[in-house]
Amino acid sequence: MIKVNSTLPATGNAYLLFGFEAIQARPNLDPYSSTLRMNDETGQVFTSDVHIKHHVRRGLKAYAVAEHLPHGTETVFYEKEDEAGNPCNFELRLKKIREAAGISKPDMHDALYNTLDLPLFGYVHAVKGENFNVTNAVNTLFRPVTFHDCEIYSLGRNNAFPTLDKENRVKDSAGSATVDSLEYGFFLALWEINLNMLRINASGNQLIDWQNNGAARWIEALANGMWRAYSSDRYPSFTQRSQFAQFLVGWLPTGEVSYANPASLYDLLEEKRIKSHSGAVAALENLLPGYLAGWNCNDQTVFLKHQAANFPVPLPGAGA
Numbered sequence: 001m002i003k004v005n006s007t008l009p010a011t012g013n014a015y016l017l018f019g020f021e022a023i024q025a026r027p028n029l030d031p032y033s034s035t036l037r038m039n040d041e042t043g044q045v046f047t048s049d050v051h052i053k054h055h056v057r058r059g060l061k062a063y064a065v066a067e068h069l070p071h072g073t074e075t076v077f078y079e080k081e082d083e084a085g086n087p088c089n090f091e092l093r094l095k096k097i098r099e100a101a102g103i104s105k106p107d108m109h110d111a112l113y114n115t116l117d118l119p120l121f122g123y124v125h126a127v128k129g130e131n132f133n134v135t136n137a138v139n140t141l142f143r144p145v146t147f148h149d150c151e152i153y154s155l156g157r158n159n160a161f162p163t164l165d166k167e168n169r170v171k172d173s174a175g176s177a178t179v180d181s182l183e184y185g186f187f188l189a190l191w192e193i194n195l196n197m198l199r200i201n202a203s204g205n206q207l208i209d210w211q212n213n214g215a216a217r218w219i220e221a222l223a224n225g226m227w228r229a230y231s232s233d234r235y236p237s238f239t240q241r242s243q244f245a246q247f248l249v250g251w252l253p254t255g256e257v258s259y260a261n262p263a264s265l266y267d268l269l270e271e272k273r274i275k276s277h278s279g280a281v282a283a284l285e286n287l288l289p290g291y292l293a294g295w296n297c298n299d300q301t302v303f304l305k306h307q308a309a310n311f312p313v314p315l316p317g318a319g320a
Contacts, residue, residue, distance in 0.1 A: 001224065002220060002223045002224050002227060002248065002304060002306045003220060003304070004216040004217075004219055004220050004223075004250070004303050004304050005303055005304065005317075006216075006303045007214065007216060008195065008214060008215040008216050008219070008252065008303065009195060009215075009252075010195055010196065010199045010214070010215065011195055011196045011199075012195050012196075012252065013192055013193065013194055013195065013252075013253075014192075014193040014195060014215070014219065014250060014251070014252045014303070015141075015190065015191065015192055015193070015250065015251055015252075015253070015295065015297070016190075016191040016193070016219075016222070016223065016226075016248060016249070016250045016304070017188065017189070017190050017191075017247075017248070017249050017250075017262070017292070017295075017297075018144075018188070018189040018190075018191065018226055018245070018247075018248050019186065019187065019188055019189075019245075019246045019247045019248070019284075019311070020186075020187050020189070020230045020243055020244060020245050020246055021184070021185065021186045021187065021243065021244050021246055021277060021280065022045075022182055022184070022185045022187065022242060022243045022244075023183075023184055023242045023243075023244070023277075024181055024182070024183060024184075024242055025181070025182055025185075025240070025241075025242045025243055026179065026180070026181060026182065027045070027047055027051070027182065027185070027187075027240070027243060028046075028047035028048055028051040034179075035180055036152065036180050036182055038150070038152075042149060042266055042272070043149035043150055043152075043272070043273070044145050044146050044147070044148065044149065044150065044263060044266060045145070045146050045150050045152075045182055045185050045187075046143045046144060046145040046146070046263075047143065047144045047145075047187065048143065049139065049140040049143065049144075051144075052140060052144050052189055053121055053140075055229040055230070055235070055240065056222070056225050056226050056229055057076045057078060057079075057117045057121075057225070058076075058225075058229050058233065058235065059224070059225035059226055059227065059228035059229030059230075059233055060075065060076055060116045060117055060120075060221060060222075060225035061073065061075060061076045061116075061225075062225070062228045062229075062232070062233040063116075063221055063224045063225045063228055064076075064116060064207070064221075069116075069207050069208075070101070070206065070207060071100035071101055071114070073100075074096060074097055074100035074101075074114075074115075075114075075115055075116045075117075075207060076115060076116060076117045077093060077094075077097060077111050077115040077117055077118050077123065078093075078117060078123075079093065082096055090127065091127055093111075094110070094111055094127060097110060097111050097114055097115060098110050098114075100114075101114040101206065108125055108127070108130035108132060109204060111123070111125065112125075112134055112201065112204070112205070113204045113205050113206050114205075114206050114207065115207070116207060116208070116221055116225075118134060118201070119134070119137065119198065119201035119202040119205055119218070120136070120137055120138045120198070120201075120218070120221075120222055121136050121137075121138060122134045122135050122136030122137065122201070134201055135197055135200075135201075136197075137193060137194050137195075137197040137198035137200075137201050137202075138191060138192070138193050138194075138198070138222060139191065139192055140189055140190065140191055140192075141190045141191065141192045142190055142261045142262065142263065143263075144187050144188065144189035145187060145188065145261075145262060145263045146185040146186055146187055146188075147186065147188055147262055147263065147265040147266055147269075147283075147284075147287070148185075148186065148265075148266060148269060148272060148273065148274040148280070148283065149266070149272040149273040149274070150182055150183070150184065150185045150273070150274075151182075151183040151184065151273065151275055152180050152181065152182060152183065153180070153181045153183055154178055154179070154180055154181075155178065155179050155180075155181050183275065184274065184275050184276055184277075184280075186246070186274065186277075186280035186284070188262035188263075188265075189262075190261075190262055191222075193215075193219065193222075195215050198215055198218055199214075199215065202218055208221065216303075219250065219303075219304065220304075223248055223250065223304060223306070226245070226248065227245050227248060227306065229245075230243055230244060230245035231244065231245045231308075244308070245308060246307065246308050246310075246311040247305075247306065247307040247308065247311050247313070247315060248304070248305065248306045248307070249292070249297065249302060249304065249305045249306075249315045249316065249317070250302065250303050250304035250305070251292075251295070251296070251297040251298075251301040251302045251303060251304075251316070251317075252301055252303060253295060253296035253297070253301055254296060254300070254301055255296050256296065257294065257295045257296045258294035258295060259295075260291060260294055260295070262291070265287050265291060268287055269283060269287075271283075277310065281310075281311060281312065281313060284313050285313045288313055288315075289314075289316075292315075292316060297316055298316050298317075299316055299317055301316075302315075302316045302317025303317070304317075305317045
């Protein structure tokens, strides 16, 4: 379990840097071309904030169940299907949340007060004249991206059944397709948490009591959800199953910061292309301390850190 090792204030911005790797995967495809999202000039692969938030939501649900939070299986609002696999629109999902929470007198704040994802990521409530916006308290500051050039393979695939023409003859190359696959990529995702907005969003929540827990417990939920989504509760699809959490560090800057994009580490690499875990670890051992120092991340400002057994690069702070 990832823990916050200090009390956090109710204002200011906190930061989380999440490192995860993808091995022979297709982590986030462009919806129009069905190809990997990448910088053509540098060979860096990136993902969208929507993509990573989707997986964090899945991890939040797993965290809620593991921590025995009230109606744990219904603690994430944005799910396309219910527990029985039935499709949900906005109103059906809202109804399901109210039923799970045992709400007899509906209120437009019910979803906000009985889920984990909405106080963190915000939402727009617009149902039968009930209209209000919840500003997101947590965002990826930059697009999650590999800090290095990546090797992309083009893979041929065949479907189980061929495609037939009108005369029931097999078409040329029937059922075949070519897809691109990321052989190896180490991603860095930098998150910014507005503590004041988190307090506003979470102050009435029924799952994590703000009065007794404050920001620390909410950031623990976010961190554990993030870690679970890329470790113990990975999704079994080709796009997600071979992605693995490597490290997570959280800090609250007390001075000037550089606001450097993790993607800029590419410029400091002597060997731009990295093909393996060991290569990424060796590069980050040189680059990560300076990057974190630029963000005023040090032993005094760190409130959370966690790393995989195979990620030996020392992180600032004394917490585990």
